[in-house]
Each structure stands twice: as structure tokens, then as C-alpha cells.
Ligand code: SF4
């Protein structure tokens with residue numbers, strides 16, 4: 001008897017649960033869909049969404065902090081030291097710019113959007129934007145060049161930097177030579193007879209020391 | 212029909228034309244159902260389905276067909292070539308043969324023979340052979356599992372289906388589906404689902420019959436779900452465990468053939484259930500809105516309701532386990548139907 005009750009009970013329970021399930025799906029049939037039709041409709045990105053990087057190169061001081069923080073090494077930065085007489089101005093945060101940044105490349109194809117490069121930046125010029133539609137047909141197009149310098153400017157800046165470097169090196173060498181001479185003189189003869197002024201005014205006695 | 216016959220004056224041409232009618236119908240119906248299934252499925256899951264091809268994606272079925280037509284017809288190297296190539300057609304022929312015995316209207320039935328209901332059951336078995344052939348010839352573990360499952364499933368479920376048909380035949384006294392439908396003419400209260408027309412049974416008999424015919428109808432519908440391999444009985448093609456089972460290796464047109472056969476089969480079993488228990492092409496309002504064209508309308512409408520029901524069930528229920536499947540067939544449906552058969556027989560002779 002109990003077996004029979006169980007048997008029919010199971011059948012009715014099965015039918016009942018089927019009905020419950022079908023009622024649910026019937027109800028859902030008339031609920032508005034949750035689909036967002038992507039290219040036509042877009043979801044609003046959350047405020048802190050991490051998507052494509054943007055570098056405000058005007059504010060970059062070329063400190064290389066972001067590149068060092070990057071776990072996948074997709075930021076490549078080259079810098080040129082500006083000569084003492086060139087003023088590159090200050091960033092919007094008030095830091096003084098001392099370096100040219102001829103190359104600031106981010107390989108966005110490698111970037112994993114971890115956002116680790118953002119906090120170290122002292123001038124807050126590398127930020128994550130909410131742009132996420134930037135696929136390309138060619139992988140090379142995904143290497144973003146942020147540097148604002150033209151090739152001519154780079155060549156010029158390099159030349160000036162080299163000159164300035166040479167000048168400082170020469171100065172240093174001269175100063176070193178003077179110091180050495182003075183030392184030698186002092187060692188040989190406690191009375192300084194050699195006029196140091198002449199030596200110092202003499203033009204470049206030797207090529208710049210490798211330093 | 213005589214009109215067409217006199218117009219063409221050639222019996223063979225007429226026969227070929229008439230036999231092609233259901234094919235035309237199936238093709239149109241398959242497109243509609245393909246679209247309906249995807250849309251219903253999506254909306255039941257709070258999605259939208261196709262939206263890009265035409266208005267709400269109405270052209271998507273055409274695009275799908277076009278894609279299938281273009282696809283390469285791949286035959287696996289180790290497959291049994293002949294059987295592999297033949298299988299989809301056998302499946303489709305098995306299904307299509309069934310359409311010959313379905314009365315679409317009072318004047319249209321493919322083959323008006325007196326053993327219609329019997330042939331229906333027989334033609335259905337051809338589908339099993341086709342599926343088993345496909346599974347075997349693919350020479351692939353999943354496919355053979357699919358084929359074997361399909362065979363065991365269809366054989367188990369043919370028994371309840373056949374028994375339910377026998378019950379309908381018992382009440383109406385005819386194996387011809389056209390006669391069975393004519394028997395139920397005259398309105399919704401005359402349908403076999405509600406015990407058949409008053410002309411043949413007394414009121415007490417009718418009232419006594421109703422619970423049994425209702426149960427029979429539910430069982431027939433359940434068993435037919437299993438026969439067309441639809442969820443919750445889709446074990447032969449279970450995507451998630453058998454990777455589409457017997458049609459894993461099929462591509463292009465042959466795959467489309469399987470697909471078409473499945474959809475045609477859905478309509479076939481709905482059509483059979485409707486013809487046997489819901490008055491087929493006869494209007495539910497007696498003589499109101501009845502006639503040849505209305506007949507087609509009512510028949511297609513009723514069958515489509517059940518096609519929709521199949522889709523609805525598919526997107527509601529999870530798949531059964533093999534043992535549950537067998538339990539349902541042998542321990543629930545078949546004994547209950549025997550009970551119904553016995554009870555209905557008693558009521559009828561009483
Ligand atoms: S987001 Fe992460 S991976 Fe991308 S550049 Fe910054 S540190 Fe590198």
C-alpha cells in the first residue's frame with residue numbers, strides 16, 4: 001500500500017514540479033530581456049574601470065617609475081637630459097621637468113590593465129581611461145607612442161645634450177686637472193709658484209674622461 | 212482533388228505533386244519553428260536572440276540555411292562511407308513517410324489507407340534505424356553512444372505511443388486517421404480528449420472516459436517527446452555529454468537534413484496527437500469556421516500549439532538520466548497505459 005502511494009506520489013510530484021518549472025519559464029517569457037545590444041547600447045563604465053591607458057605627456061617628467069612598476073614590461077621610456085640652460089617648464093603639479101622624453105611607448109597589446117603603473121607616477125600623468133574599443137588589424141598599431149617630440153626635435157635635443165655633456169665633462173676635466181696640478185705642485189714644492197689661472201684658462205687639455 | 216486531377220489529367224503527376232505538398236509545408240514550417248525556438252528560448256532566459264538580421268532577426272533562419280548549404284560536406288576518414296551518407300536521408304524519409312497519414316484537411320491526406328495509424332508507428336521505426344546508422348557509421352565513441360541510446364530510447368517509447376494510438380483506435384473503431392478525425396467532428400466536446408462524441412457513447416460512459424483519455428493524452432505527448440529526442444529526453448544528442456551524439460560528425464547539408472528531420476518530427480508527433488485526441492482539422496466550434504481552408508488552419512494551429520509546448524518544455528526541464536528514462540517508460544507510462552486500455556475497454560463494452 002505504501003509502495004503504491006509512493007509510486008503515485010512520485011508521479012504527481014514529478015508532474016507538479018514540471019508545472020512549477022513551466023510556470024517560471026512562462027513568466028520569464030514576458031519579462032523584458034536584460035540584453036544590452038552592445039554596439040548600439042553601451043553599459044556605463046564604472047568610475048574606476050581600468051581600460052586603455054592615457055599619458056598626458058606634457059606632465060611627464062620621465063622618471064621611469066611607471067615602467068619599473070609594470071609587471072609585463074610594456075612601457076618603454078627613453079629620456080634625454082636637458083642642458084642646464086634649457087628650461088622645460090614645470091608640470092601642472094608643480095614638479096620641474098628636467099628630462100626630454102623622446103620615447104614613451106606603451107604596448108597596449110601586452111598590457112594586462114593591472115593599473116600598477118598609475119599610482120607610482122609623481123605627477124599623476126599616466127591614467128586609465130574608460131576607452132575599451134581599440135582593436136586593430138595590425139598588432140603593431142597597438143604600440144602607442146605618447147611622446148610629443150618630432151624626430152627633428154629629438155635629434156636636436158640629442159645634439160644639445162651631447163654638447164652640454166661634453167662641456168660639463170670638459171669643465172670637470174679641467175677642474176680635475178687644476179686640482180691635480182695644484183696637488184702635485186703642493187707635493188713637490190710647498191710654495192705654489194705655478195699660476196693656476198693660466199692652466200684653467202687653457203682650452204681643453206684632453207678629451208672628456210669616460211664617466 | 213478531382214479538380215486538380217482533371218486539370219492535369221495524369222495520375223502520376225498529380226500523385227507526385229500532392230506528395231510534395233507536405234515537403235513544401237515542412238520547409239516553411241522549419242524556418243518558422245527555427246526562428247520561434249530561438250526566440251522563445253532566448254526570452255525564457257531573459258535574452259533577445261537574433262536582433263541583427265532584419266527586423267528582430269527574422270532573416271536569421273535564411274542566413275542559417277544559406278550557411279549550411281555552403282558548408283563543406285565532411286566525411287570522416289574512418290567512417291563507413293555509404294551508411295554515413297545514407298543515414299540523414301533515412302531519418303528524413305522515416306519522418307516524411309509519417310506525413311502521408313496525417314490528414315491536413317478534410318480533402319487532403321497523403322495516403323488515405325485504412326491502416327494509417329499502424330503505418331505511422333511502423334514508419335517511426337525507420338527513424339531509429341537512420342539514427343543508429345549515423346551513430347555507427349561515424350566511427351566515433353560519442354556518436355555510437357548517441358545511436359545506441361537513441362535506439363533503446365525509441366524502442367522503449369514506441370510502446371507507450373503505440374498503446375495510446377491503440378486506445379484512440381479502440382474508441383473510434385478505425386485505423387484511418389481521416390476517419391478518426393471525422394469521428395470527432397462537431398466541436399470541442401466531441402474530441403477524444405473529452406471522451407469522444409455523444410453519438411457513440413452515453414453520458415455516463417463519456418464522463419467515465421474523460422479521466423482515462425486525459426491520462427492517455429498526457430502519456431502520448433510525453434512519449435512523443437521522447438520519440439523526437441527532445442529535452443527532457445534528448446539523451447541521444449545531449450550536447451553537454453555526447454557532443455550532439457549521433458550527428459557529431461555531420462556537417463553541411465547532411466547535418467541540415469538531421470535538423471530538418473527533427474523539426475519535421477516535432478510537427479509529426481504533434482499532428483498525430485492532435486489528430487487522435489484533439490479533433491485534427493475539425494473546428495472546435497462545431498460547424499462555425501469549418502471548411503477546407505479552415506481545416507488546414509485549425510490543424511496547423513493545434514499542432515503548432517504543441518510544437519510550442521515542446522519548445523517550452525525543452526527550455527524548462529533538465530535532461531533525464533538513462534535509468535530515469537527507462538523507469539519513466541517501463542514503470543510509469545506503459546503500466547498506466549495498460550490500466551487505461553483496460554479501463555476504457557471495460558467502459559466501452561459496458
Ligand atoms: S596597466 Fe599594468 S600592464 Fe598595463 S602598462 Fe600599466 S603596469 Fe603595465
Ligand code: SF4
Pocket residue numbers: 055059060061062063064065066067077120121122123124125126
Ligand atoms: S611615472 Fe609618470 S612622470 Fe614618471 S615616466 Fe611614468 S608617466 Fe612619466
